[in-house]
Amino acid sequence: MSVRDHGPSATGFYILQPIDGDRVWGYFADALPVRAEYAPPGGRGVCPGCRQALGSCRWRLPHRIELSKAKYGDFVWGAGIDLLMSAKALDAYRAAGLTGIIEIGPTIEVVRVGSRKPEALKNQPPEYHEVIYRLDGADLDDELSHARRETVPPRCKVCRMNMDSVKGVFFKQGSWRRADIFGALGLPGKTVITEPFRAMVLREGLVGNEIVPAERYWKYREPYASGFHLCDPQDPGDSEVWFPPERNLPVVM
Numbered sequence: 430m431s432v433r434d435h436g437p438s439a440t441g442f443y444i445l446q447p448i449d450g451d452r453v454w455g456y457f458a459d460a461l462p463v464r465a466e467y468a469p470p471g472g473r474g475v476c477p478g479c480r481q482a483l484g485s486c487r488w489r490l491p492h493r494i495e496l497s498k499a500k501y502g503d504f505v506w507g508a509g510i511d512l513l514m515s516a517k518a519l520d521a522y523r524a525a526g527l528t529g530i531i532e533i534g535p536t537i538e539v540v541r542v543g544s545r546k547p548e549a550l551k552n553q554p555p556e557y558h559e560v561i562y563r564l565d566g567a568d569l570d571d572e573l574s575h576a577r578r579e580t581v582p583p584r585c586k587v588c589r590m591n592m593d594s595v596k597g598v599f600f601k602q603g604s605w606r607r608a609d610i611f612g613a614l615g616l617p618g619k620t621v622i623t624e625p626f627r628a629m630v631l632r633e634g635l636v637g638n639e640i641v642p643a644e645r646y647w648k649y650r651e652p653y654a655s656g657f658h659l660c661d662p663q664d665p666g667d668s669e670v671w672f673p674p675e676r677n678l679p680v681v682m
């Protein structure tokens with residue numbers, strides 16, 4: 430297994446996630462920041478409603494990590510980290526002319542892989558960088574996406590930083606800012622990519638990730654398993670809320 434791809438999306442959008450949606454204990458290595466210090470949130474956009482900086486605290490330099498195992502993906506997730514990409518993935522992203530990444534951190538120092546120093550391993554980790562992308566790249570259509578936010582109601586109706594569940598990811602008409610990788614208002618903690626980004630991942634053979642068509646992405650309240658379900662329109666239970674094809678039109682043409 431290298432990349433898990435579920436085929437084309439009717440809307441042109443996809444969720445990029447660790448395989449099975451698990452940020453830790455996954456098939457590929459996850460990253461743990463070492464002796465990390467954090468700064469207030471910033472640099473990922475500002476909520477037009479409450480004017481608060483979007484996203485979590487920023488990871489200060491220097492960037493040092495432990496990797497959980499010597500099975501290296503081109504996309505790496507971890508606690509306290511938005512997303513890491515390998516130098517190979519970043520080169521492919523640039524060569525493809527994709528957009529959305531607004532900051533690329535310096536080379537990350539890998540201080541440990543599993544229980545070992547990386548120098549002791551035959552299989553050396555690739556060069557990794559933190560990537561920062563905007564979190565206001567689109568605005569979730571709560572109604573179409575069956576979004577529920579009851580457990581901890583969000584303080585702001587615009588950024589909606591709390592989410593219990595969604596059944597499908599659909600954006601409000603005209604809200605997409607045309608980036609190829611982004612986060613969306615109302616969809617906290619999720620990375621969205623476009624068809625050209627997915628094509629780049631598949632063409633270059635980038636590994637360590639799962640690509641889910643946005644309209645088939647169902648998310649349940651954590652901490653139950655990974656909280657992720659791939660909607661199957663043929664399944665009677667799923668098809669109750671599955672939208673007919675005419676509802677799956679691209680949100681921006």
Ligand SMILES: [Zn+2]
Binds near residue numbers: 477479
């Ligand atoms: Zn807000």
